[in-house]
Amino acid sequence: MFQSIAKAVFGSANDRYVKSLDKIVAKINALEEQIKALSDDELKAQTQKFRDQLAAGSTLDDILPEAFATVREASVRVLGMRHFDVQMIGGIVLHRGEIAEMRTGEGKTLVATLATYLNAIEGKGVHVVTVNDYLASRDAEWMGRLHQWLGLTIGVIVPNLSEHERRDAYAADITYGTNNEFGFDYLRDNMKHERGQMVQRPFNFAIVDEVDSILIDEARTPLIISGPTEDKTDLYITIDGIVKQIDESFYDADEKTKGITWTEEGIDKIEQLLSDAELLETPNLYDVENTQVVHHLDQALRANIMYKRDIDYIVKDDKVVIIDEFTGRMMDGRRWSNGLHQAVEAKEGVKIEPENQTMASITFQNYFRMYPKLSGMTGTAATEAAEFWDIYKMNVVEIPTNLPVQRIDEEDEFYKNTQDKFKAIAKAIREKHEIGQPVLVGTVSIEKSELLSDFLDKEGVKHSILNARFHEREAHIVAQAGRLGAVTIATNMAGRGTDIQLGGNVDFRIEDELSDMPEGPERDAAIRRIEEEVAAEKAKVKEAGGLFVLATERHESRRIDNQLRGRSGRQGDPGLSRFYLCLEDDLLRIFGPDTLFARMMNSNLEDGEAIGSKWLSKAIETAQKKVEARNYDIRKQVVEYDDVMNDQRKVIYEQRAEIMDSEAVSDVVVDMRHDTVNTIVGEACPPGSYPEQWNVAGLKERVEEVLGLTPPIDDWLQEDHVEPEMLEERLVQMSDEVMNGKIAEIEPDVWQRLEKQILLERLDHHWKEHLATLDALRQVIFLRAYAQKQPINEYKQEAFALFERLLDTLREDVTSILMRSEFRFTPPPMDTLPDLPDFLTGHIEPLLGTDNSNDGDGSASRAALFGSLAGSPMAEVSPGAPGENPWAGQDISRNAPCPCGSGNKYKHCHGAVGGRPTADA
Template sequence: MLSLLKKTIGDVNERRLKKYRKLVEQINALEPQIEKLTDQELQAKTVYFKEQLASGKSIDDIKVEAFAVVREAAKRILGMRHFDVQLIGGLVLAEGNIAEMATGEGKTLVASLPSYLRALEGKGVHVITVNDYLAKRDRNLIGQIHEFLGLTVGLNLPMMSPEEKRQAYQADITYGIGTEFGFDYLRDNMVYQLSDKVQRPYHYAIIDEIDSVLIDEAKTPLIIAGKMQSSPELHYIAARLAKRFQRDVDYTYDEETKATSLTDTGIEKVEKAFGVDNLYDLQHQTLYHYVIQALRAHVIFKRDVDYIVRDGKVLLVDMFTGRIMEGRTLSDGLHQAIEAKEGLEITEENKTQASITIQNYFRMYPILSGMTGTAKTEEKEFQHVYGMDVISIPTNRPKIRVDLPDNVYATKHDKYVAVVKEVKKRHEKGQPVLIGTTSILQSEKLAEYLDQENLPYELLNAKTVEQEAELIAQAGQRGRITIATNMAGRGTDIILGEGVAELGGLHVIGTERHESRRIDNQLKGRAGRQGDPGSSQFFISLEDDMFRRFAKEETEKLKQKLKTDETGRILNKDIHEFVDKVQRIVEGANFSMREYNLKLDDVINEQRNVVYHIRDKVLKENDRLALIIPMIQSACNQLIEKYCSEEQIPEEWDLEALAAELSNLMYPEQISFTRPLEDMDEVKEQVNRVLDSYIHHLENWKEHEELQTTLKQVMLITIDQNWIKHLENMTRLKEGIGMRYYQQEDPMRLYQKEGFELFTMMYNTIEREISFHLSQLIRPFMQSHTNE
């Protein structure tokens, strides 16, 4: 069954490639004709293509000739000619899909083709790279082709001024890192003048290393935060308390989902420590938040794995790249909880003002495409979340790297001893070895084993990031041993030294299976680039995190029937099948978690879209009074519901209080109710009479420029203040939703339901506050008008 499925998938990929090869033949057929063009004639093609599109031709109609033009421009400007496989990659991207291309196949040059084609539509193209260095490099290199052909090319970097960013976004093609594009989106939706926005509507994006951006970084939302007061003392007390907690006595911890929760015993300890009766009372919500964050800091976040401490500061480590995430801090007091755990000075807590996940940001692009060396294993997720297919592109030269079977050991010690033995054997003949580890802790542990054998090595992890480029560049030199965390993977070329190819090329050793085959494949891909010789092998143990976290019971059962040789290597025939099975379980669990988190974010994403849409209307609309009138009508209905409950008889309604609030809301109108009133309809009839008069009164002020300007500021401030409060409420709701038990109601449905209720409350508050502010604002204008 599995082989049939693989064959079917393979056939689909091959059918797509067959279609692209026919187009490549057409592009190649045009080459002699395009070569004869002068520079001016070649450059004139850009104007010609734009005219073709304006006259009704489609992108597909001009695609073949446009690709031929870009190839010729690249030859003349850079001395580089696109290979046929690079043309195929460009065709895949132009259609809004993912091109899976092996390391070293020239993905940077591939992007020059679809970015030119889609830029001809005049709606902007965004080329997303994984770091600033690559954005600058690619803009300066590939930008030469596009500028030669008459297109403008921009660069979007952090710390640029709004004016510089606006110019970058106005360019035909804009380079930058994905997070900065996302932050600009959030900042654009916090401005108080329409002219302060820097972005234009989204059209088409190419994401380099798309799996890293859309899958690995998907767990970390983009957050713009402001400082807020927190209690350092409370953080320290909560940290000391969390340190004394015992697992499965005071708290539970699911290693698979990394979810923590207090047990009844733990809750009692907290209540006793702080002298409170019920930790879950609304008045103790803040205390509960401090304690649960302290617990997470102690249980989930490990020093030298998830973060390092440098110069008295907690610096976060990217678990996928091993790099320090400069300037990034955890929100909602979690960063402060880690500082308290480490006994450091507590920094100010961040309060979220705007946020969006990477997934929901990039889903706003009508056409999205990407490149990577490793995407096929996550094809289902790309199709499900983004509607993109993954097309595997053949290599320009045959791949000759040898991927050896895993060596699996019973213990970590046996594994490390075996790794050192293998490194020593290859080092003695001069073959360079790159050893990949999953954490700083693991890399330093392995270094100790190498020290015992007096083997020279270079250690590359988040603590030594400054030397990264230099160390990796040298990793393919004769006799070199390099230990690296995941950071060694991307954006860095390893060139083989003289005579190394004859020794078998670079040998890569993995010391632990990652939580995804994709990351393992990235590590393997460091060897055997562009048809070079090379090899790879993984050394793993049943004590590795993957087995401990995701298959504890199955691993214990397996240990009962282990057969090992004298080195501790497991000889059981089914061991490789077991390892693959556990890794697939991990991949499934992580996919489910990303899917679940996306569903959670979809709730707030819909709310965000509503709020940002209202903000945009306030910014763009000249007659803001027209926007407020429905709000006033809603505010009146809310007050009627407040003072005239349908559950009460009319005699019990508080009409005096209703009249006072309505008169305050609709200055200078005055309202009073004469009893007896038969039903609610009579109340509404009287209110609507006064409301109609008030609205008619407001019509006189439509053209008052000063009032309209002031009103815009007040409306935006009111929306923003309530949205920030709402984001905090939604965070608390998400935090506590799993702790509560509702029969026959799953947490997701509960979050959706209560999130909608919170949003409705926030929206009602905005309507009331804006209506009241208008009443206050208009008084001085009316009074001065009356005095005149």
């Protein structure tokens, strides 16, 4: 009671914080007339003036008012848009490293220009992170005009760029790109063997658009770069055939986790079927020898039972394409992990691609926490404010709207079943369509979109469908959803990035209708006609009630519902929103209090009758909170486990950077050799033991195996006062002599490059193996809970021991290669760094195997990353067509098809680089 009174009198903490920013906005406004009086050249010169002030000791906060006033005036002159005062507040919030929650239609894209410009003046680089390539390219082109006019450089990161193009984009003052592209470039950079190959600069400041989608929804799944393993196509097909013989009585399915467990009868049945197919090594299914078969069996069962066609994926061009559960988009090039995608391919009878092994990975949480300053903007973040603070230490600030919201949000309507609900929806849409009110219908899957489309066809209502099947026309369909009488069905509206304007979008109409018309008076007249038609149509739509947002179901997250609702009522426009629900909806069926709902609704509702009440809406919200809390726990668990790996990742990546930056690594290699000798002697001759207790045979064997030496150990042992230290000292002396002899035969600079190359290549190889081991450990560590132990603590201990073993193995491996190898060299014909091979990139959910990412260049190449020393910049190779390159010097992308017609990429054909050192072990 007291809190509500205090809030009414003093305002909430958010209101007080926003009000405190009014003083800064007043300073900005006070400068407006002064900045307006500047000529274009004087306004452009402001950027250099600010840089001089920073060099003289001023801070970004000192120059903020004048910088923001400069951007506002430049925006008026370049874009024809003036920032509102509430947008200035949003810009200050972004600059301070906080999250600006702004309603849809309030101009978040324009707000970002303020903080972006201010922070880019320093020249350290600003990253603007978007949810898809379309938005990255659009914003870079649209807002880039403003920044370039003010003298800043712009870069954009999209798939299929060459390494050179990426490096240039990151070198720009402001770089636009998607979260996946930024994350994958970071991982790729830390797999390269020369500092000059790396494309990213040190992190400085990032603004994340749709911050809740990127840092919350997609943060359940780490980014993964992987390479191929052995092909098991026949095994997938055989097990899929076996699973299809299983009926529901043999397993228990949990829709909440998409997990499946076998019943006792199911285990007996499956053992029999697998034995008949000769797939079991031993009769007992869960013997260790059958581990691989059990894994594939579980994935095949999940693929057949839990993953539904046209909901979780579609089949297009004989390929299984995942559908993003948050945006409804197709995710070309993305694949589920741990054999799940292959199991779905076997289920659908399409070509099965090989599995992949992790080579590098990072979570979005740990990637974005590397930025010294991180901010974000979205229309819906308040419901996740606690998580933003816990994980990222980012405060959520609700920015008031420029004009009061006029949208009416009606109570939810409940029906007994899906059939009744869709009949009511079709009827409501027809009524609104007849009066000219545009309707935006939100569905949760392609299946539901097409079902509703059938109902509307029966009602005779013309409509457009926006889902993964019609992805290409997305922006154009959404842009015209506010036209008179328009009916648009959309699968998930999260992060669509296109404003729905009442009466239609002028720019898109010009693009659609006048694209072939040349510049001139006729085109100008046509543009004026379109503008007049849109203005007249907007007035009619407003009179009809504005945009009607109709949702066919509640999503698991309240934010997705709010994003859909927020499409209506932008900038003070009228609007209406209503949700239609039934007992068969996934949210109510899986997470709702089903017994209470079923009893009440089945006994009290007639067929086709609806009920609506605040109590029912509250029950739905409670179910959503339950799901959100569960998803937060999953994300928190992902972070906890990745934090363990992140500490190790930092060590490995820092060591790689030191190796690449060093002119020579001889000292490191010598220390590794001496430590290896120490370890070998220590294992055979434990401290405090007597010579007769030593494992002399094992010592000889290890010295021969690792060092390639056959020292007279038996003679040494005949001497008086033999100590392990004496053996170690003599072995070190012998190994040093052998290595010095090899080094003397090779040019010093060549030897330095070779040592660095071997050290980096073996470090990468063992890190890759370590990641695979940690993946396997994470999947079974939960079993320790049965022994009353905390799985995360057990994981930390095991991971630390594994990391120590990695370092020991690395030392021994590098020593062995250098001691036992003979080297032959040919001089490199060109001083050019090779590109990394193409990788498979994934954004994998560790528990469910869900992937929310993009293949870096869409190629899904099967080239292995780590081989022998062929990865060296000097190793002998001769790929592609022999002879000179007739296209040398031409501007041909490294990833483009070679002009010779071979079918290979240019970089693997006539654009390939040869002449590298080889090693014969």
